[in-house]
């Protein structure tokens with residue numbers, strides 16, 4: 126009981142002292158007390174109930190699911206909190222979180238929260254967590270993150286149905302990942318540099334020193350074939366399917382016309398080849414076609430394989446891992462599907478940090 130009230134109070138306190146709050150017209154701790162006083166007066170109560178009924182009958186469409194029972198809820202603090210964060214915009218969130226016009230973003234639905242926390246711990250160790258913005262794909266994620274870490278989660282409507290969104294290869298998963306280029310384009314239009322990461326990643330070192338030069342788009346190869354350490358930083362030649370196998374899991378973009386063009390093309394490619402039961406597509410082929418079609422107009426940069434290996438290499442080629450010891454920067458737990466399998470593999474490699482080091486995450490223990 127004590128613990129839960131502590132957990133409840135702490136984030137509220139944070140909300141009320143965070144810098145975003147002072148400039149927010151929506152926030153209103155003050156609303157609570159007048160409502161309570163108002164309710165104690167019988168005449169007011171009668172008027173109030175009448176109004177509620179009239180309002181409920183005459184304009185049911187105005188009541189969103191969030192606002193629906195706001196006055197009947199016995200914990201109006203929750204509703205004030207939720208209403209506030211539901212209205213938090215991407216422009217507000219980016220300006221609050223960005224450091225040096227740069228952001229690190231991920232897109233997460235509720236089932237992925239343990240991976241989000243694992244990833245965050247590894248970023249905290251590199252002291253880059255302050256510029257992490259979580260794009261919440263459902264309201265549960267938006268509220269959970271902002272309760273623990275006010276201002277660091279934003280929801281770009283509409284929210285997805287989190288039950289259907291997390292199965293790799295499903296239409297829900299495709300819908301979920303299809304939103305990625307649009308989110309990134311919006312952030313570029315607001316003028317920020319942005320690093321996108323999947324949350325089944327772990328940072329072992331600081332990736333920023335590897336983002337050399339002033340290129341438009343930086344990415345990693347998802348091919349497991351070993352390359353020489355001094356491999357070219359150009360877009361690799363197409364593979365068997367006529368396209369490259371660049372990973373859509375880790376992308377760094379500068380707010381240039383070239384980077385925006387790639388995001389627009391990626392969205393178009395996703396629309397041109399929508400999900401089908403037979404193909405069980407994810408968003409990665411469309412990203413590769415977008416790179417293929419814009420390559421002549423955009424300054425692309427392939428990051429070092431030794432620093433940013435695909436899971437198909439890091440988890441499957443121990444000889445290569447030994448040879449490149451000390452060079453690895455971000456590890457991606459791909460080339461495997463399923464939450465349980467991913468967690469098991471992270472544990473085997475000492476990369477599942479949430480059990481022992483949750484206190485290092487800005488979210489604490491979830």
Ligand SMILES: *[C@@H]1O[C@H](CO)[C@@H](O)[C@H](O)[C@H]1NC(C)=O
Nearest residue numbers: 197198199200201202203204
């Ligand atoms: C409101 O009170 C009822 C009865 O005490 C309880 O079951 C319910 O969970 C409470 N709702 C909230 C949102 O606290």
Ligand SMILES: *[C@@H]1O[C@H](CO)[C@@H](O)[C@H](O)[C@H]1NC(C)=O
Nearest residue numbers: 224225226227318333339379
């Ligand atoms: C800020 O960003 C610029 C360019 O994006 C970079 O050159 C510079 O090193 C960054 N400064 C810090 C303190 O990170």
Ligand SMILES: *[C@@H]1O[C@H](CO)[C@@H](O)[C@H](O)[C@H]1NC(C)=O
Nearest residue numbers: 285286289290296297298300
């Ligand atoms: C995915 O998006 C399509 C097109 O917008 C929609 O018809 C479909 O219901 C969505 N499916 C899921 C599972 O979210």
Ligand SMILES: *[C@@H]1O[C@H](CO)[C@@H](O)[C@H](O)[C@H]1NC(C)=O
Nearest residue numbers: 352353354355356357358359
């Ligand atoms: C990499 O190094 C090898 C051997 O030193 C050299 O022959 C090759 O041209 C280099 N490749 C690139 C892309 O620099």
Ligand SMILES: *[C@@H]1O[C@H](CO)[C@@H](O)[C@H](O)[C@H]1NC(C)=O
Nearest residue numbers: 360362363367368417418420
């Ligand atoms: C784009 O794809 C086509 C078809 O596979 C290929 O012939 C061409 O070389 C690719 N272009 C680039 C820049 O990779």
